[in-house]
Amino acid sequence: MLKRVHFPSSVLPFLLVAPQIIVTVVFFLWPAAQAIYQSFLIEDAFGLSTEFVWFENFELLFADAHYLDSFWRTLFFSAAVALLSMSVALILAGFADRIVRGATAYRTLLIWPYAVAPVLAGALWVFMFNPTLGIFPYFLDMLGVDWNHYLNGSQAMALVIFAAAWKQIAYNFLFYLAAMQSIPLSLIEAAAIDGAGPVRRFKDFVFPLISPTTFFLLVINAVYAFFDTFGIIHAITQGGPANSTTILVYKVFNDGFVGLDLGGSAAQSVILMFLVIIMTVVQFRYVERKVEY
């Protein structure tokens, strides 16, 4: 005879998960559904005349060369930010891991930038690199570099990449350092006894062992570069000059909140949403398999 264990049903578990469900529905599912609906409409700003157009907003976007440019620009920007901030954080963590005296002070100082709000981070870099007033253009001028990110698109791009990466280094550093410190000391010592120098130990032991962290940070940094860099770009370049720093998320804001083209802006945010879903799935499905745990 089959015996089933019966628990008396209770509302308590439902109550306990309810806040999380409500938050998800109100702050994610509902706005997402609204965005999808809006992306099928062509509408004036005040919502007085509305036309349901199915996928026309999307067709217009993919026929727009500037939108496609923005796509590639975003990929380049994200890759550059992730690469730069992760590699710098890795190097810093590698050094910090070896420090014995004053380690806390170093760590605290390295984590500081993470506490700076994106817009403030942007403002700092704007002042440092202002072609007229900034200190860096002054030094660069001595080296014969004419810095003017108001006019030079590549310089503007470099500037937002630096600012965005700088802000994320602290976060990456924190995770890398924690990962390195959780490696059993016996492994590293055994390698050292076998004659492996610091570089060799890092290359053959530490780096492979922290690869789950690298993978995790790759996802986080890609998402960061795609979405959270809005404040930095808004403060430094506002997407200019000549669109050279307009990444997808900035274009969503600009078309929607400045241009009041709600349908087109919603269509862009729907595309972004699917992009992130695909990115996350791909990363977890394929990249994760190659990671050694």
Place this chain on the structure above:
Amino acid sequence: MNFTKATFSGVALASLMAGAGFAQTEIQWWHAMGGANGERVDKIAADFNASQSEYKVVPTYKGNYTETMTAAVAAFRAKEHPHLVQVFEVGTATMMAAKGAIYPVEKMMADAGESFDKSDYLPAVISYYQTPEGELLSMPFNSSTPVLWYNADALKAAGVEAPKTWDDVKAASQALVNNGMECGISFGWQSWVMVENFSAWHDLEMGTKENGFAGFDTEFTFNNEKVAARLDDIAAMSEGNLFKYGGRRGDSLPMFTNGECGMWMNSSAYYGSIKTQAGFEFGQTMLPLDTNVADAPQNSIIGGATLWALAGHEADEYKGLAQFMTYLSSPEVQAWWHQETGYVPITTAAYELSKEQGFYDANPGTDTAIQQLSLNTPTANSRGIRFGNFVQVRDVINEEMEALWAGDKTAQQALDAAADRGNDLLRKFERAAK
């Protein structure tokens, strides 16, 4: 202690009495004036509130122009919009197209039985905000126009006069650079200054259908060879730093106030900033004339913002709003606002009053803007522009002009691309506004 207590109970008593005696009708006013100008807005509202007891105008700062407009649009969709909102001039077409959302000021004044005479207002200011039939849609509030600012000390040292034509500008720039200055001239708000105002100043059409006034089916024509020739000439001035590009909006202001560039073209409303930042004698003069295009200047067009009444409130509230509009455009308030801020006065009476008070004698050059605006009766090309999605079109023009300054495109290529992309935005607007 006693004093605090007494004040406190006094306030409590007063508010009690106010509650019991008469309920004041509140009028919400959303504006985009931060800092010192925000305080001036508060003062205007407070003075109006003190002048009568029936209505209370409540000003609220909603961020910059774009943010204020977006906030009003969102509030309208949620049916929680204010009575009055300040919208910048490029938002005019969007507001105008929203027929069910706005309450034309002239109609509102008539419905409320408030006397209102359009001929009191400066034609160049109100023509920007009229329908083709001549109905005034919104109340001008803060208007400015671009002028040529110059470093008087530097020009004197280089031995040149303040320029009147573009040939003068080039010669003066050369003289300034020869005399050791880093650059001759720069400008900001380049779409407004170098395309919109350059066209109006030389009576050139910027778009078909009377610059968009006569219909949404307008197309850009600013990509003509006259504008292109001027811009090419300026781009050529980059050689040897006679001209230096310093970014959008007012980003290039430090180049002028630091003494890097001897001349700067931008809004007359920078008067206050320049006065506090420049450590040299400065002056303002009219925009330079391109003698290859016209023999005499027409008139310049305004920038800045107007106040729009939004539909959907009680008739009684609009009555209060109409009274406030009358108060706002009274000569005393306007003259004060003009002299404090550098914006142009919106009525002839306020201009006359400022003259009487000796403001222009004490501050020479401060009437340049108003003289430029009222130089001639505005033509179809010079009364203003009205294009949909113009916030984005300005960005497009900015982008293409930056490509020109960077040397990636010729002026004709840049203007053609800007007109093409702008026309797409116009079609999109035409369709959405239908």
